[in-house]
Amino acid sequence: MSAEQATTAAPRRNGGDLAVETLHALGARTVFGIPGQHALGLFDALSRSPLEFVSNRVENNAAFAADGYARGTGEVGVLFLSTGPGALTSLAGLQEAYATGVPLVVVASQIPLSGLGARRKGMLHQLDDQKASARNVTKAQFTVHHASGIPSAIQDAWAEAVTVPQGPVWVEIPQDVLLGEVLVPPVEDALAVPYDHPPRAELVDESVRWLRDAQRVAIVAGGGVRRSGRAAMESLREVAELLQAPVVCSPGGNTAFPWEHPLSLGGWVEDRLVTDLLEDAEVLLVVGSSLGEVTSNYFTLEPRGRLIQVDAEPRVLETNHPTLGVRADAGQALEALAAALRESGPVAEDAPVWHGRTPAEVVAETMGRVAARLDAQDLGVERRFMADIRAAVPSTMQTYWDMTIAAYWAWNCWDAQDGEFHSAQGAGGLGYGFPAAFGGAVGLAHQGRTGIDGRVLAVAGDGSAMYSIAELAAARQHDAAVTWLIIDDGGYGILREYMEGAFGKATATELDRPDFQALAASFGVPAETVGVEDVRGALERAFQADGPNVVVVQTRLAMWAPSHLGEAPEV
Template identity: 55%
Template sequence: MDRIGGDLVVETLRALGADTVFGLPGQHALGLFEALRRAPGLTLVGARVENNLAFAADGFARARLTADPHGPVPVTPMIVSTGPGALLTLASLQEARAASVPVLGISSQVPAAGLGGGRHGYLHELPDQRASFRDVVKSTHVVRTAAQIPTALREAWESAATAPYGPVWVEIPQDVLLAPATLPELTSVRAAPVPLEPLPELIAEAARLLDAAENPAILAGGGVLRAGAAEPLRELAEALRAPVLSTFGGKGAFGWDHPLSGQSWLEDWHSTEFLAAADVLLVIGSGLGELSSNYHRFRPRGRMIQIEADAGKLAANHPALGIHADAGHALRALAAAVSRRDPDGRAETAVADLLAAVTARLDAQPLDLERRVLGEVRAALPQDTPSYWDMTILGYWAWSAWNADGAPIHTAQGAGGLGYGLPGALGAAAARRGPVLAVSGDGGAAYGFAELATAVQHGLDVTWLIVDDGGYGILREYMTGQFGRAHATELARPDLVALARAFGVPATLSTVDTLRADLAAALATPGPAVVVLPAVLRMFEPTHLDK
């Protein structure tokens, strides 16, 4: 068959650097999938539902970015059909936007005759499909002729790969995708994201403030990880003798057991006060949103410096010296600009006192089960095995307590939607060799049961831990805590072990005593596996000192 518009899309993606595409066919997108069928060098990974497809593309991009943060930005193409298929990706793209994940969404569109006030009544037609995505993704791009395809995709790719990274959207009419291609084969399309470098005078002022500080502290966010800036962060912290706490999205940016590491207990009032008491607080790669600010109870009493790639977040929640920059460029510049202090042990003592206070608070609560379960999961993971977590009580524990050194963690805490764990892990498994762990509660797991078929079809090496507490456990806790009782949180559910086996996936009914061994065995065996742990876990009480 002669080349068609769909071939122009695939050729452009290959030229831009894509080697994997996530896709789910649909009537208007057939031209794209015919082009993918005959495209050399591109792997197509499917899914059973479009929202899970978008989560998988997100997981793939995060895995690639974690593995090589200094390489090309892993913009990950995802292809779906018009209308219902496209709309199903919105909640997943909201997570990608909140977590700054570079996903390139491509959808078909009704024929051009049905656009711009023309002929109406096409299947899957929306009055304005682009408008549905405009306030969810970073940028939208519309193609109306085949000649516009390479430029639109290049612009979208550059947008996704420019700090702050984020999802973008391109739509192309069905008839354009199916029409004979008149352009020659495309091999030289290149994207050139512009580096987001800090203004030198702002770095000089930040260095002056930090050098004059008697009690500096650092809060490291996800932007540090995305920039691959862990090393300049360590250099800066050690030069300043400044304690470093990490946001939930920034776990792994600073060594968990480093003497200056206050870890990431950001829902603990001791940590909130520790940061608030700094005379100069440097916030890097975080917008200081709800979770990072202890639900907006954080009140800094000293000066604040905020380095953030998203200009809209600069000084948005607290007054600050705002530096609009990629965290990597800014940290390298700052580390070179500040004066090095002699160690005197004060910062290390302050960090030790902070962690002792957090530990004492936990020890005073009946949380042995929860702490043991999380410890068993962490101990079961082989070195460098990533994990993908749903919005579940064990996941909430992991936000604070997970040691991400040698065990990268990815969660849905950006937007907070259910269902991320399994499809995110499937995407990661498509990006790497070796096992991946997914963690869900039984409520979130129900969003992704169909993707067990995807795991089997593609032979993806994912072990899925499902903590079965009979319902939406965290909502049960929230409602009981606020109203004294819960409503609509208890769930009828299948036999989870039998369900997994029906898909041809090995499954184990575990206990707390056998959890580590069951997980380790599943992770050591290539291919998908399910481990079900019946357990009712509880959240810790933060104990706010301001009450």
């Protein structure tokens, strides 16, 4: 059947209608993706649906955009994919959502039922097992074999996506099931409730015993705390204050604990001085973090005390260190710990529990030593650059960071304040920043946010920018309020730095690149190129404009040198 025949032959209500009706009944408002031959029934149904379709240019970027929409709005992101090449192209974007715990429902088309598992037909876009391709980057996968099963499959997928640990869920529907006439009445009501994951009582009791018996307690707050919402953050603060425990936030946990708090170590998880403090704790409480590569300071963290790890994903418990593992939602666990600790009363604030010093004194001294070490390095350009961006960005603005040297700095030193910090550190793939920010801007607009309140910032290097440059067309088409800061250093900057540090020279890191300002203009997107010293003013001007715009800064940034591994903490 040709594409034209498929379109004209489609009945008034088909399987695609059941899919979009179910999504709308579940609360979806926006769909990202790209049409495809086997998905025509799905896209035809969109024309009869209140769902708004956002047309991307590359499926991988569509996955990033749905991810950014979900992070920016707190809603479930929805992604429509075509069969074969379209589905496969999305996988790197889905890996980021899977690694970071972002709830997405992915609806992918499939070849007709008669061809599933059969190579003899040689159908266009055919894969031996398309669902298997998605298995490494999604929480669960469903194949629908008849139209009446579409609502239940999508409802189940939605419930799975929003259940902690959240993540993308894959539903694939064959072409003939999408196009076939249905007798099922329109879907008017659908309910998908997340499964509950409270902590077990005996684990809470044992954790409290460990924490109460310890003189030195420190806390790592991960992305699970932040994703659990404001109540979880308030419980974290109460636990920290009751225990007088220093708190450091992972990159995913940025904003989980206020940086201005006297017990806050900010986000300096990659500084050995902070790692030393965590290692010196008698009990280290890790909530909503796998203690992965970045948060563990590249697996150099070796706690000398006991470790309590709270996470909704059971596979991360006890994987990197022996621990008292508490499989639970971070918010529910923190609420339970706070209630139990509250009953036994707070630790005296002036108790000399850290080698004769109060926890607040230890935090202040550690952060002072971090600052002094940075002062001793030639990092004036980098520190001013990050400070200028922070000064330009309104306190409530959401920011999206690609894998670039500026993001490595931001993981540690960016105080998101009242906004949200989003980065690609989960899977670490290039090209995340701009399409995710585009998705976030679309979501804020749909929530009624206008002007600077609905604007977001994307930060990328020139290398990662080329992965997502086509989405300038999508941003222009949908008039998205996104400002894209491109740091043009002529190559893959962080890889250049790694190779020069390891081998004394860099190989294959230098790149020819376009005139980004002229290229943006060709898409009808305003752009400005400025020196590193002028980034604040350029961003402030861009934030006052309408629609998408680009700021290009041509500079090379460096990373800070780590302190000596195993340096004894002065506490």
